[in-house]
Amino acid sequence: MFRLFTTRKVLVAASGHLLLVHALWALLAAAAPCAEAAAAREHAEPRNVSPRGPLLPPEQAMVSLFENAAPSVAYITTEVIRSAGFFGAAEVARGAGSGFVWDGSGHIVTNNHVVEGASHVYVQLDAGEAIEARVIGASPEYDLAVIKLLHIPRHLRPIELGTSGELKIGQSVYAIGNPYGLQRTLTHGIVSALDRELPTSNEREIGGVIQTDAAINPGNSGGPLLDSAGRLIGVNTAIRSESGGSAGIGFAIPVDLVNRVVPSLISRGRAPLPGIGITPVRPDMVERAGIAGVVIAEVRRGTPAAEVGLRAMNPKTGDLGDVIIGVNGKRVEALSDFVAELGRTGVDSVVELTVLRDDRERKVRVKVIEVGR
Secondary structure (H helix, E strand, O other), rough: OOOHEEEEEEHHHHHHHHHHHHHHHHHHHHHHHHHHHHHHHOOOOOOOOOOOOOOHHHHHHHHHHHHHHHHHHEEEEEEEEEOOOOOOOOEEEEEEEEEEEEOOOEEEEEOOOOOOOOEEEEEOOOOOOOEEEEEEEEEOOOOOEEEOOOOOOOOOOOOEEEEEEEEOOOOOEEEEOOOOHHOOEEEEEEEEEEEEEEEEOOOHHHHHHHOOOOOOOOOOOOOEEEEOOOEEEEEEEEEOOOOOOOOOEEEEEEEEEEEEEHHHHOOOOOOOEEOOOOEOOOHHHHHHOOOOEEEEEEEOOOOOHHHHHOOOOOOOOOOOOOEEEEEEEEEEEOHHHHHHHHHHHHHOOOOEEEEEEEOEEEEEEEEEEEEOO
């Protein structure tokens, strides 16, 4: 028994050695191709960069435009503190948008909807530190606002100003802003259309709006739209999109309007509202009656409308009085059209109204004045 048991131990030990030998041969056989491949590899170095000449003139122009204009573009963040919950716990909602330096006194122009209702506003210029600012003027009617830096940095660079009155469909435009919080983003496109109208508030529309296919996304609001000379021609304010992202249809407030409104926002905190001294009939009532134009409910004494003899409707007799159907040769279908045309011309200008009375058209020249809110 002892010898048999010993023999079995020897056999088991022997078989174990055989398995080990087979395993070593298998490893050596597998390593052989790798060793051969390693021996066959060649030495490699990073490739040399191919030289190139200077940037093409259009490229260099775009680079220069960005480098000159970017320091004037602002990244704006806002905080809105709201009470929430049963115990009124504070909740902070954050927002972001764009803007640009208006002057050397620390005034920054942006959209009203960027800063509306904000408890705190912060501005970052040229990738520097955030500076606290406060809203000093706002106009929901024109979707414009002015904020002022509480600390004015050295070498503040106001944006160069252009004009929107000379724009042509097809010319190049550039948008700089902070879409989705991505600072200092440049996009390029063309003027796709002119004289668009953009609804804002209280039956008002902004006239003369610029349409562009330059990519404008959430966060671009309030940023500058520039011409190829790097001059401000508009303030990016809205997009038309099913998804909420850029669909190639963006809108900018024309700079000529901005240049009229901003000084008033700085000096008075509000924008002048143009009018002629009438109280119109509610647009929904006029529409239900199937009337195109502006029906006058009241002509206020001592106003330009009274001076030229405009007549209000008479509810007792049903006489419509004067219905305004045109301004400066442009058709007026509703109150919003009328307000947009007055906004386009501005306070202290003179407009030519086309008025319908008793089925007869006549034209009258009326001065545009500032009216109360």
